[in-house]
Amino acid sequence: MKNRITLIVTATLFFILTSIAFVSCNERIDAGYEGILVKLYGSEKGIQDVSLVTGRVWYNPFTENVYEFPTYVQTINYEAFTVNAKDGSVFTVDPTLSFKVKDGFSPVIFKKYRKDIKEITETTLFNYIKDAFRIEFNKYTTDSIISNREKFEFAIQTNMGTLLDKEGFNLEQMTSGIQYPETITQAINAKNAAVQQAMRVENELKIAQAEARKLIVLAESEAKANELRKMSLNNLLIQQQFIEKWDGKTAIYGNAPAFFKNVN
Known part of the structure; x- marks a missing residue:
């Protein structure tokens, strides 16, 4: 009786362990992966009768193994x-x-x-x-x-x-x-700084030249205006301007009064 109970217990444990092993010895290959079934024994020692597998793969854990290789980037x-x-x-x-x-x-x-x-x-x-x-x-x-x-x-x-x-x-x-390298970086930075400085100086020079040309143009315009004013002046014009600005009082020049001053 005792031997029979032992045999039943042993068979039950064997069945449970076998079921657990059977259930756990599977692998699901997800989307974006390739599955390969690898033989752990054989003439090729790990690559014998390999086939790509998808979905759920059942394998013998004592003689086989399953690897997943991602196929996404x-x-x-x-x-x-x-x-x-x-x-x-x-x-x-x-x-x-x-x-x-x-x-x-x-x-x-x-x-x-x-x-x-x-x-x-x-x-x-x-x-x-x-x-x-x-x-x-x-x-x-x-x-x-x-x-x-x-x-x-x-x-x-x-x-x-x-x-x-x-x-x-x-x-x-x-x-x-x-x-x-640090030395190259420093040299590049120094070169860039020199180029920027040269560009800044060139821009300042252009601004100075523009200002100088502006002053020359203004001076030339003023000189030309003065020349035109000088050419337009005569005794009659001066006397007319004098009369227009006269305050009604007789102006005195020298010892004797004179209505108009000789401008020659």
Whole structure:
């Protein structure tokens, strides 16, 4: 009787544990993800008979595992790092990468790296970015980077896009966040200040020249007016103006009174 009870209890526990394992050994693949079923044993050691799966996936936890790879665009802001230019100047790069897994390439990516997408993003892709910047920086001097900034960044993005495409990713966008060395920044600021000062002086000179021309025009106008007034003066005009302004009293000039003063 005792053995029978033990057998029943054991069978019951086994059934409960099996049911729990069966219920818990499933994974739902949400929209925006690709699911891959990975064999933990076999000749391929982790990628044998892989097929993309969607919806709810049942698997044996002892011999299989399920990974989810996001297929939507992801944006990663990486930590800043330093790179040397061709002439030895040290630049700081603070990159931001936007990318997505190419549709249907999740098994290929997993087979190569044996990692989930988060680990691949934080390690492998970050190393690719560092290498891409180092290679391109070694082609340029400091002056050429500053003078050809757009061309420089376009070359890095093009090379990075080609590299990611081979690895099963699509590059959506990448920004470098390049920071110039402090000495270069100071030189650029000094140059900009000098240019602004020169423009300010030039504007002040133009204003002074305009004011001088204005005074010349005014002086010329005044001189011309005086000349015209001088030409228009004669004895009759002067006498007429005298009469118009006379207050009715006889003016005395010298010892004898005179109605009009000789203006010659």
